[in-house]
Amino acid sequence: MERKKRFQYTVLLILLALGLAIAACGKQEEAPKKGDTECIRLSLFCDVNFWKPPQWEIKKDSITGKISEKTGVVIDTNVPAQDADKQLSLLLMNGELPDMISVTDNTMISQLVDSGKVWDLEEFFETYLPDSHILRDFPQDVLKMLKERDGGWYAWPSHIDSDDAREQWPPSAECYADEKEYLWNCGIIWNKKLLDELGISIQQLQTKEQVFHAFSMAKEWNRMQKDKKIIPLLVDGIDYQEFTLDFLQETFGMLPVGEDGAYRSAVLQPETKEALQFLNQALREGYMSPEQLTWQNLTVKDTLAGGQVLCFIGNIANSDINALEWVSSGQIRSDSGKSPVWGKRNTSATGWLNTFLSKSCEHPKELAVWLDYMTSEEGLLLWDCGLQGVDYELDQTGLVRRFTQEENPDKNEISVWWPFGNLAWLWSVLAPYEEGSQEDAASKIKVAYAKTEGTKIYDASLIDISLEGEEKKLEETLNAYARKEISVLLLTGSPEEFEEKYKSLIEALEQKGIRELDKQKNSLYQQKCREAGESICPQE
Numbered sequence: 001m002e003r004k005k006r007f008q009y010t011v012l013l014i015l016l017a018l019g020l021a022i023a024a025c026g027k028q029e030e031a032p033k034k035g036d037t038e039c040i041r042l043s044l045f046c047d048v049n050f051w052k053p054p055q056w057e058i059k060k061d062s063i064t065g066k067i068s069e070k071t072g073v074v075i076d077t078n079v080p081a082q083d084a085d086k087q088l089s090l091l092l093m094n095g096e097l098p099d100m101i102s103v104t105d106n107t108m109i110s111q112l113v114d115s116g117k118v119w120d121l122e123e124f125f126e127t128y129l130p131d132s133h134i135l136r137d138f139p140q141d142v143l144k145m146l147k148e149r150d151g152g153w154y155a156w157p158s159h160i161d162s163d164d165a166r167e168q169w170p171p172s173a174e175c176y177a178d179e180k181e182y183l184w185n186c187g188i189i190w191n192k193k194l195l196d197e198l199g200i201s202i203q204q205l206q207t208k209e210q211v212f213h214a215f216s217m218a219k220e221w222n223r224m225q226k227d228k229k230i231i232p233l234l235v236d237g238i239d240y241q242e243f244t245l246d247f248l249q250e251t252f253g254m255l256p257v258g259e260d261g262a263y264r265s266a267v268l269q270p271e272t273k274e275a276l277q278f279l280n281q282a283l284r285e286g287y288m289s290p291e292q293l294t295w296q297n298l299t300v301k302d303t304l305a306g307g308q309v310l311c312f313i314g315n316i317a318n319s320d321i322n323a324l325e326w327v328s329s330g331q332i333r334s335d336s337g338k339s340p341v342w343g344k345r346n347t348s349a350t351g352w353l354n355t356f357l358s359k360s361c362e363h364p365k366e367l368a369v370w371l372d373y374m375t376s377e378e379g380l381l382l383w384d385c386g387l388q389g390v391d392y393e394l395d396q397t398g399l400v401r402r403f404t405q406e407e408n409p410d411k412n413e414i415s416v417w418w419p420f421g422n423l424a425w426l427w428s429v430l431a432p433y434e435e436g437s438q439e440d441a442a443s444k445i446k447v448a449y450a451k452t453e454g455t456k457i458y459d460a461s462l463i464d465i466s467l468e469g470e471e472k473k474l475e476e477t478l479n480a481y482a483r484k485e486i487s488v489l490l491l492t493g494s495p496e497e498f499e500e501k502y503k504s505l506i507e508a509l510e511q512k513g514i515r516e517l518d519k520q521k522n523s524l525y526q527q528k529c530r531e532a533g534e535s536i537c538p539q540e
Helices: 002-020 063-071 084-093 106-115 121-128 140-150 163-168 174-182 192-198 208-224 244-251 270-284 290-294 297-305 364-374 377-385 423-429 438-451 469-490 495-512 514-532
Strands: 040-046 073-078 100-103 186-191 231-234 309-315 326-328 341-344 354-357 392-394 400-402 456-459
Touching: 040 084, 040 364, 063 073, 063 364, 063 377, 073 364, 084 100, 084 106, 100 106, 106 469, 121 364, 140 163, 163 423, 174 423, 174 438, 186 192, 186 244, 186 438, 192 208, 192 309, 192 326, 208 231, 208 270, 208 309, 231 297, 244 270, 244 309, 244 341, 244 438, 270 469, 270 495, 297 309, 326 438, 341 438, 354 364, 364 377, 377 400, 377 423, 469 495, 469 514, 495 514
Parallel strands: 040 073, 040 100, 231 309, 341 456
Antiparallel strands: 100 354, 186 309, 186 326, 392 400
């Protein structure tokens, strides 16, 4: 109760501060042009092509405008639709790094750290903002992992959530504790309305055979219909290997070790072969189109919004679905009888997206102020929850209840700046989901897989293995080769041709050295197991 009172008091102070802030930037309706002196312009480059931050506005009633009032900063974002890594590599080579660089690619993370052109964050804030909250309250377990990975604290991780973070900001309700334990953005979901039209219950979608039977029923339904057609299966477009394939591998029981308990690359696992056969069969039998494998995320979202998709397998968190219209079947049980698995990191994760600060930034003081504010409780409340009375209200216990779309049709762009988000903090201030709400439905969908009975959870942090030198280059070469060949493999026209192409893929990877590379990784994996006092047990 004391924590909630402190939170209410903090909210009042925030609102008072925002109301009294000198609108040095807020007099203009749009962001100032280069050369104007009201605000400092900082640049942000991001390699997540589906992230669509709005144009920064400085209207008084806008979230970005209020951020500018507090920081004196305007952000120019650059999110390339494709080839982000190549563009960033050229900028790095030419010494033209943006002020902030947010990346997911491990190779690019290593290049930025090794370049010497990005700041160690501890040094940065001690130099330009020594009283920053960041130096006091950044979770120590996350910091430890970042330093172990990079040799120093160079990156700001997205989606902060760890044991130390949750000790500072404990979950406010059971639903958030569930998300802490079981949330996975990958999954399988079904269109409720189309299931009803086909006469299929969610209980009839538990095995691979049942899933393909549902697809065949949708195809037969299409044959009988003249107008609206059903798309039996939609995968995650150009990102299918990251999300769709990842889900299928895990639901079919793939662990990162072989029968002998030694590390084994995913592409060599029999469950990966089964996952690829699943997608190949779906393509051969016309349940999905080959074009889906090349779609950008926006096309995937538009297709889902059209109401014709029966089943979607991929990144649900980036689907823009109305969760009330969908339901998850949790798992697809493999023909092998192996239990579905889920790799959960039991140590502090280093974030999905990592943000670096360039030493060439011409306004480091303002950059420090901006990042300090965006990651403070005041800043998080503003951009992750919105404006009180417009986007949310406080309930009787002092927790944040966000308004629904119906309550606020002209909803602000809240939660847009998630690269700087703190999940542990957010889950500590939000009121529990209302039963039957879209938020409640979305939460249940995203925890369905891991919470379903029979899912075996293992510590995925044991396989957070970083290679260096020639081994790292070989790993990158093999990954690029496998990625390309998998797309070719999926388009084979018969099971026999699939077997032939799959055999050729594995033989080529072996000739290129994947078995030797696995031995190197296994040595590092076994070392981590000894240090942790545990290991990943193979399925029987």
